[in-house]
Amino acid sequence: MEELAERGPLTVEQEAELAELQPKAQEWQKKKEAQAGRYRGGKVAADRVAVLEELAERAAGCGAEAAGGAPAKAHWQRKGNEEKEVRAGWEAELPRRLGRAAVARRGGVRSWRR
Template sequence: MRAPTEQAAQQDPSAERKRKQKEKNAKNHKARKAVADRVAVLEELAEQWPLTVEQAVELAELQPKVAQRKQKRKEKNAKDYQARKAAAARVAELEALKEQGR
């Protein structure tokens, strides 16, 4: 008996591609989270006592990556919010027009 994913792959050729993309996304997410966690640990250590040279170099390399990722997420969230707001305004406008037509 075949696993459900194998059956899906036979039925839909794009299923295997989707599965691989999902795995890749999960791997990338895990890597980004590990970097963010490491920055948090190093920053916490820096508050308690001076970092070693290696730790300071590592922190200096990782902080811009984390900051850039946070900024991108912030921009995407703002864009998504504006889109939802515009859609809600359009719905309200269409409902008002519908009421006027009655």
């Protein structure tokens, strides 16, 4: 600014050029501000994603430490599923082995469960 002040007043040509360029400069400034707003919005979103990813990693780390009981839980779930499959097999097999009439007299296949 001081350099411009030392140069003195604008010439007529410079004033005309300034008048011509001012609306364009204002338009460019508006575009720049709008783009900066979008950039800030994207940056805020990117920062939030980074924070959420860090929280997810922490939660996964805590889960891994507390997962000492996870193999036992998986084992018992497998055992339960195996038992369900065995029961389903027997429910299908009983009428064939005992005869449908005998199973019906006993109240159906499900009544054989304990």
